[in-house]
Amino acid sequence: MTLTSKHTTTRVEFDLPEYCVRRRYQDFDWLKMKLEDSQPTHLIPPLPEKFVMKGVVDRFSEEFVETRMKALDKFLKRVADHPVLSFNPHLNAFLTAKDLNKRQGLALLTKVGESVKQVAGGYKLRARPAEFCAMGEYLDTFSQKLGTIDRIAQRILREQSEYLTELREYGAVYSSWAASEEQLQRPLEGVAGCVTTSCGALEDLSDNMSQDFLPVLREYVLYIESMKNVLRKRDQVQAEYEGRLEAAVLRKQEDRTPIPVEVEKCQDKVECFNADLKADWERWQRNKRQDFKQLLTGIADKNINYYEKCQTAWESLITVLQEKQTEDKTSETN
Incomplete structure (x- = not known):
């Protein structure tokens, strides 16, 4: 499946003010992987699952394709709206490269940034700071x-x-x-018409749940996993710093050597991670509140619309029945 997406920018590092690109799912997956590797201290928005999306059975159906495209477009917009990720060179390549499938000219970008995968080595985290413990607990409850x-x-x-x-x-x-x-044709046809109207209203309500409500829930389930992953990376960096610091303190006590520069660099990493994670956490919370307010408002509107359609249909049937009753009385009188 290919997504065509339009992106507008005023950044000087882009040659054009607007880009319209056609990308496949694996291209989005490539971008997400590069963002995770080059920006390990930041929360990377999640991608929708490649093959299975809850609420959608047939991955080749128009409904699935449309839901997937909306989710991928939302991913790209979230990255482009981020104050740091939007400057990432991999995003530039994603938006400007003519053929991402061949990966021509992108090999050099794989070394941009520094990954913290397995950075902790044999170090063990002593205790996660209270504010990050609170984040972890919130994510578990929210999940x-x-x-x-x-x-x-x-x-x-x-x-x-x-x-x-x-x-x-x-x-x-x-x-x-x-x-x-x-003799009952009009009332019976009226009931059939009311049922048909109710069917259409219920179908619209169900479509809204499968296409709009469930995908937002699933996105935030995946968001939680992304946030937990960033928390684990932060813990790894803290564990490495604590381990190196403890070893340096022991050596200093034995031979009075100064604290190595590597330890100070580890401390800088921890502080950078903490600052970036807290900023992304606040941004994520703001977006979450906005998304769920919009989602819940949509649910209310759709349900009101459903019941109003059904009520209007059945009220019209009462009018038909009353007219039929009047006609029957008139016929009996004559």
Whole structure:
């Protein structure tokens, strides 16, 4: 699947003010991997799963393709809106390279930045600072809440699908019945029409849940894993610093040697990690509040719209029945 995305920028490092690029999923995966390697102290937005997305069964369906494209476009916008990631040379390459599949001219970029993978070696973290412990606890709780909501939403979606199947059959019975009941034809056709309207309203409600509600939940589940990964990297850097510092202190006590420069560099890494992580945490919280306010408002609007459509349809049936009753009384009188 290929995504066409348009990106506008005023940055001087870009040759053009606007780019329209066509990229495949593996190109986004490449960008995410390079961002993680070159910006290890920052939270990298998650990508949607490659093959399976909850709420979507057929990965070749139009619904799945559209949901995937929206998620990938959101990933790119989140990266482009980040005050640090937006300056990353790999993003520049992603937006400007004519053929990412051949990777021509991109090999040199693989060495940009410094990865902290396995940086801790044999060092063991003594204690995570309180503020980062609080982050970890919040992520665990938030993950549990989202997991519960996701499971219930999945069940509701399945039940709505089963109900929709029954409802369509229910309406069809009234339509066929109306064909053989001349005196009841209008009321029966009215019921069938109300059921058809209710089916359409329920289908719209279910589509909103599968295409808009569930993908946001899933994105934040993946976001939690990304944030936990950054926390683990931060812990590795702190563990390395504590281990090197302890060894340096012991050597200083024995032969009065000064603290090595490597220890000071490790301390700088820890401070940089802490500052970047806290800044990204605050930005993530702001975005989360905004996203979920919008999501919940959308849920309310969709449910109100669903019930209003159903109510209007069934109220119109009452009018039909009343008119039919008046006609019958008039006929009896005559």
